[in-house]
Amino acid sequence: MNVYYPLEILASFFAVVVVLTLHEFSHAFVAYRCGDPTPKWQRRLTLNPLRHFDLVGLLCFTLVGFGWAKPVSIEPNNFKNYRVGLALTASAGIVMNYLCAWLFCPLYLVVFHYGNVMPAFLQVFLETLTFSLFAYSLSFCVFNLLPFYPLDGFRIIDALDKRRGKVYRFLRQYGYYILLGLIVESFICGMFVRFGIGQMANFDVLGWIMKFATDIFGWPIRALWGLIPW
Numbered sequence: 001m002n003v004y005y006p007l008e009i010l011a012s013f014f015a016v017v018v019v020l021t022l023h024e025f026s027h028a029f030v031a032y033r034c035g036d037p038t039p040k041w042q043r044r045l046t047l048n049p050l051r052h053f054d055l056v057g058l059l060c061f062t063l064v065g066f067g068w069a070k071p072v073s074i075e076p077n078n079f080k081n082y083r084v085g086l087a088l089t090a091s092a093g094i095v096m097n098y099l100c101a102w103l104f105c106p107l108y109l110v111v112f113h114y115g116n117v118m119p120a121f122l123q124v125f126l127e128t129l130t131f132s133l134f135a136y137s138l139s140f141c142v143f144n145l146l147p148f149y150p151l152d153g154f155r156i157i158d159a160l161d162k163r164r165g166k167v168y169r170f171l172r173q174y175g176y177y178i179l180l181g182l183i184v185e186s187f188i189c190g191m192f193v194r195f196g197i198g199q200m201a202n203f204d205v206l207g208w209i210m211k212f213a214t215d216i217f218g219w220p221i222r223a224l225w226g227l228i229p230w
Contacts, residue, residue, distance in 0.1 A: 004124040011125050015132030016061055017049045019097065019140050020069040024052040026096035027072040027089055034085035036078035044072050060183050068143075071150050083159060090155035097141035098217070104134040105225050113230040138221070142213040148175035182206040 002008075025047055028039035039045050044052070057068035072089075079085025108130035115123040144152040149172055161168050186207050192200035201207065 004121065007121060007125045008128045011128035012132045015129055015136050016058070018133060019100070019136040020058070020061070021047055021049040021052050022096055022100060023093040023140060023144075024069045024072055026092040027074075030092040031072065031074045031079075031085070031089040034088060035080040036074050036076070036085065036089075038075045038078065039072050042073055068151065086159035087156065090152050090159050094141050094144050094152050097137045097144070101134055101137040101141065101218070102221055104130060104137055105221050106228075108134050109225060109228075109230055134221075138214050138218050139210060142210060142217055145213070146179070146209075147171055148179040150176060151179065 024044065028044040028046075031039050032045055052069045054068060054070040057070075060068070074089060076082055076086050079089075108127070111123070111126045111130050115127060118126070147153040147157055154171055154175055157168060157171070182205060186204050189200045189204040189207065
């Protein structure tokens with residue numbers, strides 16, 4: 001039995017809290033800077049994680065590794081430039097998570113290579129925390145690029161698509177249910193894998209999408225920091 005398992009769970013939870021909070025704060029901050037005071041009125045212009053959690057999204061993140069926070073409410077008509085403000089606000093969380101992944105990766109490498117000077121329990125906690133911060137930032141960035149409501153990928157489409165055609169209306173009406181279906185299917189496949197039926201991993205649609213995308217997005221980060229002789 002892994003005696004450090006509770007520490008790893010605690011570190012992973014802290015990482016989720018940090019990643020989700022930074023993501024939603026960035027939406028609120030950019031919207032406010034673009035001229036919309038709504039996030040400030042609704043007390044979302046804060047780093048207090050309790051203001052940003054969505055119960056279903058947090059549960060999905062905890063169980064499957066994919067999830068979301070409470071979307072920041074905005075009033076686009078308040079923006080100084082409607083289209084620009086909408087696009088910048090929609091993409092702010094994705095950009096924030098990707099930049100954080102660049103910053104958290106070297107922190108993990110420092111702990112991984114030099115953490116043996118610390119007590120074992122502290123090394124395990126910090127290794128898990130810093131790796132989770134990097135991995136969750138990257139995966140949350142990629143996950144939010146999916147074009148399903150209420151994710152940021154759909155909101156970017158919403159900002160850029162002026163026609164509001166059939167594809168847009170379909171994603172707006174059914175995107176949430178498609179997203180939940182993919183998450184449930186991924187969770188079921190993961191449960192089968194944990195019980196020894198490894199072949200079910202081949203049917204994890206969301207898992208395949210996320211692995212493919214995170215490998216592409218994560219390659220420059222790993223390649224750059226890998227040049228340093230740690």
